[in-house]
Amino acid sequence: MVKPKVAFFGMTSCKGCYFQLLLANEKLPHVLENIDVTDFWMLNEEPKGDCYDIAFIDGAVSNHENAELVREVREKAKYVIAFGTCACLGGIPALRNPDEKKHNAYHKMVYGKEIAIKSYPHADPVHKHIHVDYKMFGCPISEREVVEVVRDMLLGKKPREPDYPVCVECKKNGTRCLFKDGVPCMGPVTNAGCDAPCPASRTACDGCRGPLDDGNWAEEAKLLEGHGIDKKHIAFMFSKYTGEKVEK
Amino acid sequence: MSHKSYEIDCLTKVEGHARLDVEMDGNSVKKAEIAVYEPSRYFEHMILGKRYDEVPSVSQRICGICSVVHTVTSIKAVENALGIKVSAQTHDLRRLLLHASNVHSHTAHLFFFAAADYLGVSDVMEIARKHKDVMKLAIDLQRISSGIVKKIGGRPLHPVNCRVGHFNSVPSKAEISGIIGEFRELKKLSMKVVDIFASFTYPEFENETQYLAVAKKKDYDLYDGDICVFGGKGFKVKDYIKSLEEETIYRSTAKYSKFGGKPYMTGALARLNISGEYMSRSARELIHKYAFKFPSFSTFMINVAQALEMVHFCDKGIETLEKYAVKGMKAERPKLKLKAGEGVAACDAPRGTLYHHYKFDSEGKCTYANIMTPTCQNVRNMEYDIKKIMPSLINGKDEGIKHKLEMLIRAYDPCFSCSTHFLELKLKR
Numbered sequence: 232m233v234k235p236k237v238a239f240f241g242m243t244s245c246k247g248c249y250f251q252l253l254l255a256n257e258k259l260p261h262v263l264e265n266i267d268v269t270d271f272w273m274l275n276e277e278p279k280g281d282c283y284d285i286a287f288i289d290g291a292v293s294n295h296e297n298a299e300l301v302r303e304v305r306e307k308a309k310y311v312i313a314f315g316t317c318a319c320l321g322g323i324p325a326l327r328n329p330d331e332k333k334h335n336a337y338h339k340m341v342y343g344k345e346i347a348i349k350s351y352p353h354a355d356p357v358h359k360h361i362h363v364d365y366k367m368f369g370c371p372i373s374e375r376e377v378v379e380v381v382r383d384m385l386l387g388k389k390p391r392e393p394d395y396p397v398c399v400e401c402k403k404n405g406t407r408c409l410f411k412d413g414v415p416c417m418g419p420v421t422n423a424g425c426d427a428p429c430p431a432s433r434t435a436c437d438g439c440r441g442p443l444d445d446g447n448w449a450e451e452a453k454l455l456e457g458h459g460i461d462k463k464h465i466a467f468m469f470s471k472y473t474g475e476k477v478e479k
Numbered sequence: 480m481s482h483k484s485y486e487i488d489c490l491t492k493v494e495g496h497a498r499l500d501v502e503m504d505g506n507s508v509k510k511a512e513i514a515v516y517e518p519s520r521y522f523e524h525m526i527l528g529k530r531y532d533e534v535p536s537v538s539q540r541i542c543g544i545c546s547v548v549h550t551v552t553s554i555k556a557v558e559n560a561l562g563i564k565v566s567a568q569t570h571d572l573r574r575l576l577l578h579a580s581n582v583h584s585h586t587a588h589l590f591f592f593a594a595a596d597y598l599g600v601s602d603v604m605e606i607a608r609k610h611k612d613v614m615k616l617a618i619d620l621q622r623i624s625s626g627i628v629k630k631i632g633g634r635p636l637h638p639v640n641c642r643v644g645h646f647n648s649v650p651s652k653a654e655i656s657g658i659i660g661e662f663r664e665l666k667k668l669s670m671k672v673v674d675i676f677a678s679f680t681y682p683e684f685e686n687e688t689q690y691l692a693v694a695k696k697k698d699y700d701l702y703d704g705d706i707c708v709f710g711g712k713g714f715k716v717k718d719y720i721k722s723l724e725e726e727t728i729y730r731s732t733a734k735y736s737k738f739g740g741k742p743y744m745t746g747a748l749a750r751l752n753i754s755g756e757y758m759s760r761s762a763r764e765l766i767h768k769y770a771f772k773f774p775s776f777s778t779f780m781i782n783v784a785q786a787l788e789m790v791h792f793c794d795k796g797i798e799t800l801e802k803y804a805v806k807g808m809k810a811e812r813p814k815l816k817l818k819a820g821e822g823v824a825a826c827d828a829p830r831g832t833l834y835h836h837y838k839f840d841s842e843g844k845c846t847y848a849n850i851m852t853p854t855c856q857n858v859r860n861m862e863y864d865i866k867k868i869m870p871s872l873i874n875g876k877d878e879g880i881k882h883k884l885e886m887l888i889r890a891y892d893p894c895f896s897c898s899t900h901f902l903e904l905k906l907k908r
Binding site: 242243244245246247248249250251253254259260263268271293294296297322323324326327330337338340341342343344345346347348350370371428429431432433434437464467471 | 514516517518519520521523524525529530533536537540541542543544546583587591604607614618621622625629632633634635636637639640642647648727728729730731732734
């Protein structure tokens with residue numbers, strides 16, 4: 232069998248998803264044996280690939296260089312996977328998007344003056360620039376999911392995206408619902424797939440795998456208000472990983 | 480005199496994107512400049528207006544490899560601003576997170592980035608193929624250390640359980656004894672790391688500079704204390720802004736710092752130079768066994784210092800947890816009172832001192848944020864080192880020069896994504 236050529240690229244992010252990948256337990260060497268890693272921006276000296284079977288893109292597109300690179304990757308790759316919430320939704324870098332018009336002012340506040348490297352006033356999900364074949368959500372991604380997605384792709388199978396909320400995983404794990412303890416949680420409106428580690432440590436889900444397509448946002452907002460959270464903070468909770476208001 | 484300039488266009492095996500420009504006039508260095516061209520992240524803007532309890536969860540996303548120390552430092556700065564006091568148990572749990580994440584981060588740097596230089600292979604993929612035992616060691620270290628972070632912090636990366644004022648859940652007695660066992664296992668593996676890094680030959684190079692670290696009297700920790708300067712006078716954490724000069728550089732998205740108008744080093748070697756005598760007994764025995772000389776002014780020894788720290792912080796982890804082996808830990812949920820205020824905190828991240836500084840209004844909304852990451856502080860010292868090492872390299876081939884310079888910069892364990900990728904070298908000679 233010819234090993235599929237796999238490449239990994241990094242845009243604007245904390246690079247945590249790649250560290251999560253590197254700690255993907257004992258299965259990592261096994262996965263590596265079955266793929267040909269042509270490019271890994273963090274590890275190789277020289278970019279080697281001119282075509283890829285699977286290209287992983289991590290991070291948000293937040294400047295011209297990022298935008299050029301994702302277009303180049305798209306041209307060379309059969310499948311493009313948006314790797315992590317920054318790549319899928321904009322993620323934490325997109326928190327600056329609502330202030331797009333104030334970009335010059337806050338640039339000055341942070342740097343005090345002009346610098347040579349220009350950034351966009353907004354951080355975009357990769358799909359805003361190129362077609363993306365699969366999205367792996369999570370801030371960070373789940374290391375288990377990486378192994379599963381690569382395995383599915385090796386078998387020529389489409390990986391299964393979970394289409395249910397985090398609550399399903401809490402039930403499966405036997406985790407007591409945080410709402411029962413008076414802790415407001417984003418689990419009911421958030422994509423599952425992480426295996427709900429946060430509620431297991433008695434911490435509310437904050438929505439890092441992004442908004443569920445058919446989430447009942449009105450009811451979630453009512454629940455949160457009922458726990459004394461003001462509307463402005465609810466708006467923040469709904470947009471923490473997308474940089475935009477969820478209108479559903 | 481011939482004029483030559485070198486460019487390393489894309490530094491690899493570091494975290495983030497950076498370029499190096501070196502200009503020579505014969506044997507003398509005219510220019511050595513590092514430019515970080517990782518896109519601007521604007522965290523200090525994005526944090527503004529956020530509620531005090533959301534600030535750490537945003538600022539931990541500055542860096543994926545040291546998210547633990549960003550979380551802890553951010554929380555401490557919030558607490559200092561709001562006047563929140565926490566229990567000794569909470570302080571200890573945070574120390575444990577720092578100990579385990581230090582082992583985790585050092586493993587990532589030493590094996591995924593640095594080891595290839597010394598094993599004579601191109602990258603970690605080749606280590607995985609040719610040195611299966613080394614790769615297994617690295618993966619075991621990663622697995623166990625990140626497992627500890629997960630047990631205490633809720634997730635291996637971007638911990639969620641560590642909150643302003645308390646931990647949402649604490650390990651049970653059975654988990655505490657489990658984690659002690661894991662630290663013991665980690666220590667055994669870490670001692671092998673020291674053996675491996677003691678067997679490597681490091682380039683001969685010394686360049687004394689200023690060394691800064693968070694340190695406490697008669698202790699070697701990362702979590703609290705004042706800023707100590709090796710052989711000099713330190714300062715209080717809250718005075719960092721007066722003591723350190725931070726400047727915006729046109730060519731770079733990272734801001735660089737100096738101390739007393741000069742470059743300085745922060746990180747494992749600085750810590751060891753300052754507090755080495757307070758390392759754990761096992762770590763000191765290894766220093767003696769391999770006849771390592773500390774204090775050391777050789778940048779390449781950062782790698783050795785990191786390996787020794789791994790052993791030390793396993794011992795610290797065991798020591799901290801043993802206090803709770805019998806009595807266990809208590810669940811806490813203190814009531815917080817909000818007031819307007821300003822606070823600074825510093826912890827030592829694996830690659831050096833990290834500062835977080837915030838102001839909050841009376842509703843607990845952030846009105847000011849300043850964050851100084853270790854790599855930003857080390858960049859000036861990298862440039863200083865390059866100026867010193869270049870004349871000894873100048874007669875070599877370009878490829879060889881590039882490789883040596885990369886090794887030198889890599890030794891700092893730089894994290895250019897947190898300072899806002901790797902080496903592009905522009906060399907003019």
